[in-house]
Amino acid sequence: DIQMTQSPSSLSASVGDRVTITCRASQSISSHLNWYQQKPRKAPKLLIYAASSLQSGVPSRFSGSGSGTDFTLTISSLQPEDFATYYCQQSYSIPRFTFGPGTKVDIK
Amino acid sequence: EVQLLESGGGLVQPGGSLRLSCAASGFIFNNYAMSWVRQAPGKGLEWVSAISVSGGSTYYADSVRGRFTISRDNSNNTLYLQMNSLRAEDTAVYYCAKDDPWGRAYDSWGQGTLVTVSS
Numbered sequence: 043d044i045q046m047t048q049s050p051s052s053l054s055a056s057v058g059d060r061v062t063i064t065c066r067a068s069q070s071i072s073s074h075l076n077w078y079q080q081k082p083r084k085a086p087k088l089l090i091y092a093a094s095s096l097q098s099g100v101p102s103r104f105s106g107s108g109s110g111t112d113f114t115l116t117i118s119s120l121q122p123e124d125f126a127t128y129y130c131q132q133s134y135s136i137p138r139f140t141f142g143p144g145t146k147v148d149i150k
Numbered sequence: 151e152v153q154l155l156e157s158g159g160g161l162v163q164p165g166g167s168l169r170l171s172c173a174a175s176g177f178i179f180n181n182y183a184m185s186w187v188r189q190a191p192g193k194g195l196e197w198v199s200a201i202s203v204s205g206g207s208t209y210y211a212d213s214v215r216g217r218f219t220i221s222r223d224n225s226n227n228t229l230y231l232q233m234n235s236l237r238a239e240d241t242a243v244y245y246c247a248k249d250d251p252w253g254r255a256y257d258s259w260g261q262g263t264l265v266t267v268s269s
Contacts, residue, residue, distance in 0.1 A: 076255040078195075085245055085259035086187075086195065092254065129195055133254040137183065137200035137209050144194045 044132050046142035054150040061117040063145045065130035070110045074134035077115045081126045152176040152258040154246050159263030166236050172229040172246030180224035183249040186231050188242035236267045
């Protein structure tokens with residue numbers, strides 16, 4: 043099975059900050075990497091698919107990059123509504139799409 | 151607008167059974183593979199099971215294989231998860247999720263239904 047790791051596990055940031063979250067796969071997954079945002083007591087929401095494609099309706103301050111085993115999610119200017127937990131997910135091993143452990147972004 | 155509405159969660163004793171349903175609307179249900187994802191209290195997301203468009207192919211996480219059965223009724227736009235021999239570690243919010251058009255991400259999720267396994 044493909045294992046996913048994320049760093050950091052949590053971070054504190056201020057509104058307007060640039061935030062970067064890293065995700066690593068245990069083997070090459072090409073560009074089959076997605077990012078989700080989850081707010082408390084809500085379902086996850088797809089932000090980025092195929093490593094760098096922005097899901098429809100998602101603000102352009104979110105961006106993704108990477109391929110192979112190393113990926114990043116960047117929020118260019120953190121907004122109050124962005125405080126949430128972010129999960130990466132590999133979609134290389136169809137259909138067993140495993141998730142990373144999550145990164146919680148909270149207010150500094 | 152895509153809508154996924156789960157139901158069937160609740161409190162069940164260890165060893166018991168429960169069947170979850172996910173009613174889909176707003177898209178052509180029999181054009182998309184579907185999955186179940188769960189989240190234990192305070193924990194991360196865990197893929198549980200997936201089913202092909204026709205229902206002819208099913209897939210399970212090792213943690214539930216042999217105990218859970220995924221199925222779908224394309225005539226009624228409904229996804230199911232039959233859960234047997236439930237354990238305390240199955241306690242979680244269960245989400246149904248719709249594949250994106252390329253079958254490589256989950257572009258819509260239900261609101262989740264809570265399953266609590268406890269005596």
